[in-house]
Amino acid sequence: MRFRYPSRTLLGAASMVAISASLLAAQGTGPTSTRRIPISKEGTGGVRVDTVTVYKTDTLRVTEQTPGRVDTLRNTVIRIDTVAPVAQPGRFPGGMYFGVAGGVTAPNSALYNTNSAGPTFQAQLGWQDPKRILGVRGDVNYTQPNEDARFAALQADPRILNYSIDARVRLPYFEDLMGASHRFALYGVGGYTHTMYKSLPIRLQGQTPAGGMRVAAGSSDWQHGNGWNAGGGASLGWGRTELFLESRVLSFKPDNAAQARQIPFMFGINFY
Numbered sequence: 001m002r003f004r005y006p007s008r009t010l011l012g013a014a015s016m017v018a019i020s021a022s023l024l025a026a027q028g029t030g031p032t033s034t035r036r037i038p039i040s041k042e043g044t045g046g047v048r049v050d051t052v053t054v055y056k057t058d059t060l061r062v063t064e065q066t067p068g069r070v071d072t073l074r075n076t077v078i079r080i081d082t083v084a085p086v087a088q089p090g091r092f093p094g095g096m097y098f099g100v101a102g103g104v105t106a107p108n109s110a111l112y113n114t115n116s117a118g119p120t121f122q123a124q125l126g127w128q129d130p131k132r133i134l135g136v137r138g139d140v141n142y143t144q145p146n147e148d149a150r151f152a153a154l155q156a157d158p159r160i161l162n163y164s165i166d167a168r169v170r171l172p173y174f175e176d177l178m179g180a181s182h183r184f185a186l187y188g189v190g191g192y193t194h195t196m197y198k199s200l201p202i203r204l205q206g207q208t209p210a211g212g213m214r215v216a217a218g219s220s221d222w223q224h225g226n227g228w229n230a231g232g233g234a235s236l237g238w239g240r241t242e243l244f245l246e247s248r249v250l251s252f253k254p255d256n257a258a259q260a261r262q263i264p265f266m267f268g269i270n271f272y
Contacts, residue, residue, distance in 0.1 A: 002056055005126060011120070019191045021075065022113050026165070038188065040252070051150070053142040061248075061265065064069060070251070079129065085105070087095070094125075094128060094129045094130035095127060095128075095129070095272065096125075096127050096270065096272070097125075097126055097127070097128065097242070097270045097271060097272045098123075098124065098125045098126075098270065098271060099123075099124050099242075099268055099269050099270035099271060100121070100123050100124075100269065101121070101122040101123075101124070101244075101246070101266040101267060101268025101269070102119070102120065102121050102122070102267065102268070103119075103120055103264055103265045103266040103267055104117055104118070104119060104120060104264070104265055104267065105117060105118060105119075105120040105143045105145070105147055105259070105262045105263065105264040105265075106262070106263045106264075106265075107110070107262060107263075108203050108249075108261035108262065108263055109251075109256060109258055109259045109260055109261040110203045110204075110257045110258045110259060110260040110261075111138055111145070111200070111202065111203070111260045111261065111262065112203070113148065113150075113151075113203050113213065113215075114154070114155075114201040114202060115145035115146065115147070115148055115150045115151075115158065115200070115201065116145065116147065116148050116150055116216055117145070117146060117157075117223060118144045118145040118146040119144055119260075120141060120142065120143040120144075120264045120266070121141070121142050122139055122140065122141045122142070122268065123139065123140050123265060123266070124137055124138065124139035124140075124268070124270070125137070125138050125139070126138065126168060126270075128168060128170065130183075130249075131205065132170060133169055133170055133171075134167060134168070134169055134170075135167075135168040135169075135170065136165075136166070136167060136168065137164075137165075137166045137167075137168045137189065138163075138165050138166070139162075139163075139164050139196070140161065140162070140163055140164075141160075141161070141162040141164070141250065141264065142159075142160070142162075143160040143161075143262060143264070144157075144159060144160075144161070145160065145200070147160050151215060152199050154198045154201040154215060154217040154218065155199065155200055155201055155218065156218065156220070157181055158197070158198070158199040158200040159197065159198055159199065159200070160195065160196070160197045160200060161193050161196040161197070162193050162196075162229070162250050162252075163193065163194045163195075163263070164191060164193045164194075164229050164250070165192050165194075166189045166190055166191035166192075166229065167187045167189070167190065167191055167233045168187055168188070168189045169187060169189075170185045170187040170235075171185065171187065171188075172185075174186060174187075181235055182237065182238045183236070183237040183238070183242075184234070184235070184236050184237075185234070185235045185236075185237070186232070186233075186234050187194075187232060187233055187234075187235060188230075188231070188232040189229075189230070189231055189232060189233070189246070189248060190228070190229060190230035190231065190248070190269045191228070191229060192226075192227075192228060192229075193226075193227045193229040193250055193252065194224070194225075194226055194227075194229055194252075195224070195225045195226075195227060195250070196222050196223070196224055196259070197218075197222070197223050197225070197254035197258075198218060198219060198220060198221060198222045198223060199218040199219070199220055200218040200223075201215055201216065201217055201218050202216050202218070202254050202257050202260060203214070203215055203257065203258075204216050204256055204257050205256060205257060205258055206235050216254075218255070223254070225250035225252035225253055225254055225260070226252060226253065227250070227251040227253060227259075228251055229248050229249060229251065230248055231246065231247050231248020231249060232246070232247070232248070233245050233246030233247065233266075234246075235270075239271045240271060241269065241270070241271060241272075242269065242270040242271075243267075243268070243269055243270075244266075244267075244269070244270065245266070246265075246266055246268065247263065247264065247265045247266065248264065249261055249262070249263055249266065250263075252260040256267050
C-alpha cells in the first residue's frame with residue numbers, strides 16, 4: 001500500500017519538528033512546567049493530533065534564614081539596703097549632781113499663827129545612779145517668813161536655815177512617759193534635818209490664864225533644833241540637765257513648844 005504525502009504536508013511537519021527541537025533545547029536549561037500545551041496540525045487526509053507535553057520547572061530558591069537573634073535581657077536588680085536608724089533611748093548621765101531651787105514656804109504647827117508664808121531658796125548636792133533606785137542628797141534651805149499682823153510686835157525679820165541629809169528614792173515606772181529622749185521620774189526624799197532660826201516667834205504649848213495663845217518672841221541669837229524632813233517630787237531630765245518640782249515637810253522641835261513645821265513648794269534645776 002503506498003502513502004502519498006503532498007509537499008506542503010511534509011514541509012509543515014519538518015517545521016513542527018524543528019520548532020519542537022528548539023523548544024526542547026531551550027527548556028533543557030530553564031525551568032520546566034507541568035502545564036500541558038496542546039498542539040494540533042491539520043492534514044488533508046485526516047486530523048492527526050500530536051500532543052507535546054512541556055514541563056516548566058519553577059525553581060524556588062529558599063534563602064537560608066539568618067539564625068534568630070537572641071536578645072539577652074539582663075534583669076539588673078538594684079538592691080537598696082535601707083538602714084532605718086532605730087531610735088536609741090537617751091543616755092542619761094548619773095553620779096554627782098548639784099543644783100538650786102526656789103519657791104515659797106507655808107508655816108505650820110507651832111509656826112502657823114505667828115508667821116505667814118514667805119520666800120525660800122535651796123542649794124543641793126547629791127549622787128544618783130541612773131540604773132539604781134536609791135540615791136543620796138544633801139541640801140541647805142533658807143526661809144524668811146513674813147510677819148503676821150497680830151504678832152508684828154514680836155517679829156524682827158525672822159530667819160530659818162535647814163540642813164538636811166536625805167535618801168532619794170526614784171520610782172522607775174514612768175521613765176519613758178515623756179519619750180525616749182527625756183527621762184521622767186517620780187521620787188521620794190526624806191531624812192534628818194538640823195534647823196537654825198532667830199527672831200522667830202513660836203506658839204508655845206498651853207494657854208494663858210485668860211485662855212489666850214502663848215507666844216514666845218524670837219531671840220536675836222541663833223537657836224538650834226533637830227528634826228526630820230519627808231516629801232517627794234517629779235523630775236524631767238534630758239542630757240545633763242534635770243528640772244524638778246518638789247514639796248516636803250521640814251520639822252524641828254523648839255523648847256517648850258509643839259513641833260514647828262515648814263512646808264516649802266520648790267521649783268529647781270540639777271546639773272550632772
